[in-house]
Amino acid sequence: MLKKIMKWTGRALLVVILLVLGYYTKAYIAVENRRSKVYAVKPLKLDIPTDSATLAxxxxxxxxxxxxxxxxxDLGGRTIFEQNGxxxxxxxxxxxxxGGLPKDYSTEDWVRAIRHGVQHDGTPLIYMPAGDYNQLSDTDLKAVIAYxxxxPPVDRENLPSEIGVGATILADLGELDLFEAEKIDHNAALPMATREDVTADFGKYVSQVCTHCHQPNMKGKPGEHGTPDISSTGRSAHWTDEQFFNxxxxxxxxxxxxxxEPMPWRMTAAFSDTEMRALRLYLKSI
Ligand code: HEC
Ligand code: HEC
Known part of the structure; x- marks a missing residue:
């Protein structure tokens, strides 16, 4: 009797192992296909100014x-996340x-990476939030590239990004956005017009960098690794302007x-008064 039970337990275990392996194989192939997909983007041709105002x-x-x-x-790169498995x-x-960019890295390569999340060979960059930068104005984009x-060159040979077992499963389940290139409409009209002023329009422009975490509607993402609602329905809408800026x-x-972490308040700390006020106006309007 015991022998029989063990035999069946063994078989059940084997079935479970095969199912897990089967699922993982499917997830691996799916993610690998997404990683090696070639995007035929046509990066905008830009002339990059080098005057001091642009660099500033x-x-x-x-x-x-x-x-x-x-x-x-120092822009020399770093490991943002690393965990065994x-x-x-x-x-x-x-x-x-x-360990830096190749000597012949061109303006088109910059545009392809920043606006499209795609590298020279057309495959997507991993975890580079190009969706946030897709609508950067030409002036801003040029200034970023110019700077x-x-x-100064930094000698730092970083290890490459690696999609491990855990990241493969999370990416397959849609729990981890690895390839921003997938979310971008590469043929969309670029970019939206913005005048630097305390308007909800300019606030929307500033808020682009918040979208990959707080979601395009700014309502946040529930869950343990989620983000709070920062729109008019979030609790921060009840703070005074001064409290919000602070x-x-x-x-x-x-x-x-x-x-x-990962709320990048050192980034928001550098916002100008106009950027802060416009951002606030926009967040309260949605
Ligand atoms: C959330 C983190 C994050 C932010 C913010 C970010 N990047 Fe990246 N970026 C990455 C990662 C990760 C990679 C490498 C992707 C890979 O290995 O496939 C990358 C790659 C790049 C590349 C491609 C280099 C190459 O070899 O082709 C460029 C260019 C780049 N980033 C520029 C920028 C600029 C400019 C900004 C700001 C406007 C920026 N990044 C903001 C994470 C980030
Ligand atoms: C890399 C992801 C990320 C980005 C980008 C990001 N945030 Fe956050 N933000 C978070 C997380 C995570 C929290 C919650 C932090 C905590 O629990 O302490 C947060 C919290 C906040 C809060 C506090 C809300 C509350 O109810 O307590 C505000 C306000 C906020 N973010 C505004 C912004 C704005 C504005 C931007 C863009 C300019 C932005 N964030 C960009 C991840 C992000």
């Missing part, structure tokens, strides 16, 4: 758009140093609690 704007944007949150202050996310070295192209500048809510 670029320097500011690299902070206010979050680039150096991921690519490090899950994977490794590495923001690349964007300088001309050892990044002339930063929170985004100091990383502390009005009640003294901290805005925890």
């Amino acid at each position: 704007l670029g320097k500011r944007l690299v902070t206010t758009k979050g680039c150096n949150d991921c690519h490090a202050k 899950v994977g490794r996310l590495v923001a690349r070295n964007l300088t001309k140093g050892k 990044c192209s002339q930063v 929170s985004l500048r100091t990383g502390k809510r009005p009640d003294g609690t901290e805005l925890k």
